[in-house]
Each structure stands twice: as C-alpha cells, then as structure tokens.
Amino acid sequence: MILNVLIVLLVLILFLAAFVVLRTLSFPRPYEAVEPEEGLQVDPKRTAKHLAAAIRCQTVSVMEGAPPDHEAMQQLHAVIQKQYPLVHKHLQRSVINDYSLVYTWVGRQPDLPPVLFAAHQDVVPADPEGWSHPPFAGEIADGFVWGRGALDLKNQLVALLESVEALLQAGFQPQRTIYLAFGHDEEIGGHNGAKQIVEWLEKNGVELAAVLDEGGFVSTDMLPGVSLPVALVGTSEKGYLTLKLTVDVTGGHSSIPPAQTAIGILSRALARIESHPLPAHPGLMRPMFEHVGIAAPFVHQMAFANLWLSAPLLNKMLSGGPQTNAGIRTTTAVTVIRGGVKDNILPAHAEALVNFRLAPGDTIAFVCDHVRKAIKDERVHFEAVEGGAWQASPISPTDVPFYADLAAATRKVFGNIPVAPFLFLGGSDARHYTSLCPNVYRFSPLIVSSETLARIHGVDERVAVDAMVDMVRFYSLLIRDWCGGED
C-alpha cells in the first residue's frame, strides 16, 4: 500500500518536473541574427565637436516653476542652426512655447502615420567641484566628450541631428514623415515642453506610428548571471503619486501629555505604510527574461517560465534588492516629515510626504485604498499633493514591426545581443507621447555599465567619441528602416 502511494507520488513528481522543464525550454523567444551594418559614414571629430558646442550652452533646468535660462536656450538654438544647415534647409522648424523645438521632415507618402524621435535640450545642474573637466567647458580629451549632458541627453539630441544631416547629404528622402521633438524642461517634468509639443501635434491632427525617446541602454552588467550585453528597451514607465499625511490634535503643555502626540500618531502611520508594501507583480519582469532568453541563467528562465509555481519565491528574492523591488511593484518612500516646535509643547499638527512610484496595473485609487487600509487610523488624513500625480504608462507592444526594426537596428550596430523590454523606473518625456501612439519606446543606443550610469546626473559625465559614432549610425539605420527610402 505504502509502496503504491510512493510510486504514484514519484510519477506525479516526475510529471511535474517534466512539465516545468518543457515550459522552460519553450520559454526563450528566439531572434534572428543580423549582419553588422555600417550605416552612413560618420566623422568622429566633427560629431564630437558638435556635441561639445551643445554642452557649452548651460541649458540648466533648476526646479519646477523656475523659467528656463533664456540666453542659454537661445545659444543652443543658434548652435543647432549653425551646425545643421541641411536640416534647416529641408525640414520645417517649429518653436513651441518659446523654447521647445520640433523639426518636421515631410515624407513622400503623407497617408503613412509619422514617427517621432525625441530628446531634451535641458540638463540638470552641475557643481564644478570634483570634475576632471569643467561641466560646461565642452572639452574633448582621452577619447571622450566631457560635460553635463554628454549622457543625458545632448548626446541623443546631437546624434539625431547628425544622422538626419548625413541622410540628407546622402540624398535620402523618407516615405513616412519624421518629427524630431526636443523639449526644454524634461528634467523638471516636461510640462512646458513635451506636454505642449503633444498638444501642438494633437491640434494638427497628428497620430503617430511610433516614438523613440531616452530610457534604457545597451547594459553590460545590469542583469545578474547574464554575460552578454543586453539592450533594454523601456516599454512602459512608472507612475507618480505623492500623498500628504496630516494629523491634527489639541496641543498643550508637555507636562501632562496624552498617550500619543500628533507626531506619535503620524509616526505609527508611516511605520505601517512602510511595513505594508504594495503587492509584487513578478510578471512585470517576465517579458524581459523571455527576450533575454538563453543568455539568462537556466534557473532564471525556469523561474519566469513557471510563475504559477515560482511566484512566492521570486517575490521574496526580487523584493530583497532595491532595484529589482522597484521593477516588480509600486514603491513607497517616506520623504518628508514635519512637526513640533519646542521640546515642552505638544504639537497640534504633524505632517509627512510619502512618494509612490506606480507599477503598471496599480492605479492611484488602488494605492490610496491600500494606504488607508495599512494605516487603519481615522486620526490620520491624507490627500494627493496637487499637480504631480500620474498613472504608469501603458505597456507598448513588442510584437509589432516597429519594435522588430528597433531590435534589428540595435543588433546591426552592437552585435547579436538580446534586445529586451523592461519597465523604465525613471521618468521621461516619453510618457507625454503615449496619448498619441501605442508604440512608445525608451532606449538610447549606447553601451552603459553601472560605472557609467553613476555619471548621469553625477560628476564627470562623459561620452566616448566612438559611442557617439555608434549612436549616429544607429539612428540612420533605424530612420531608414522605420521610414523607408525612395521607391
């Protein structure tokens, strides 16, 4: 009898194991290898000089509400006009809201929906302390162009213009209309730049076929256990919500205090919010591992191919690191707390700000409901801080030709590496374009290690001249693939 039960059990386990292995084997998405392609001839020296000139314009975005530096923006516009004569001869230039720029390259077939390539003109501030080359000197040394914006995002702005200038030089005429859209306030939300560009396009009745903006990179050391570089294409980005929590009670003298002061009540609420994280969605990472495919360790493939079995274990593992945790759930960060004025006065009021970055699928209403249940204290009131809340962006598809072309162009330039979709954790102008188009991709064609990543918004931001050449090649190939040439 016991033997029979054991045999049945063993057979069941074998079936289960076979099922798991079969699912794992059919999990990776195969991709076709492509031959490397040069694209257009790019002059490295000239490209580097052009980027350096753009870096010298101190188009710094300081804080939301503060106006742009008028002189610096004008200087950058003049640099662009001087450096790209053919662009200005053949494309239509529109200035939106004083500083944002849109270039329209009218296609030969106006019935084809246009595509849009985005970059931003502004940069974050830079304290010159600690830099090997001053952040706004635009110096070229040791094979790099140094300065604020070299990686975020004047490299992309310049590379796009270089590639269009070179395509025009080569006599290329697109079938599909192409927009180059350069916002001027991405670093402070894009409300006056990209958002206005979107309104301008809407007013002109434009519906886009595809959008490419900044986002992921060709990452060399982002995924543990993966030795190949992986091109990470942001197919969605997180939403944003800040809640203000307040507690109002009767104040008084601290010699006869109640059991809990306003600060105590608020602190307990904040501790409860922190100890009740929002639910994990390991499925958000599944498409990435599907596309990384056989380049990922077998156990990773097995885990993501069999989420029905592995989800609890994966949730635990992925929640352990800040980066992976942010990739699978809406994150919670208590960022500001205020309360109390003097050691012997009971505070009548205490308040705190909690910032959430929303994962796709978690709505603002859902997060508020979760917070209410976590706090479970009617003495604590909360509301969304005005003006700064939005849902996560819809997830752009990977089974459309625009994505396939993007992946192919990447492989033509960077070799036969996996090109995988991922959830972009930062914010970009791209989210504004999702109202015009389902195919919005966030990717900068640039090899980036975690060491390089630290230079973005940091000290010694720089880009290799060779990397700039690759960027220009990439855009020229992709523009050709997305927009077609002469018939």
Ligand SMILES: [Zn+2]
């Ligand atoms: Zn940027």
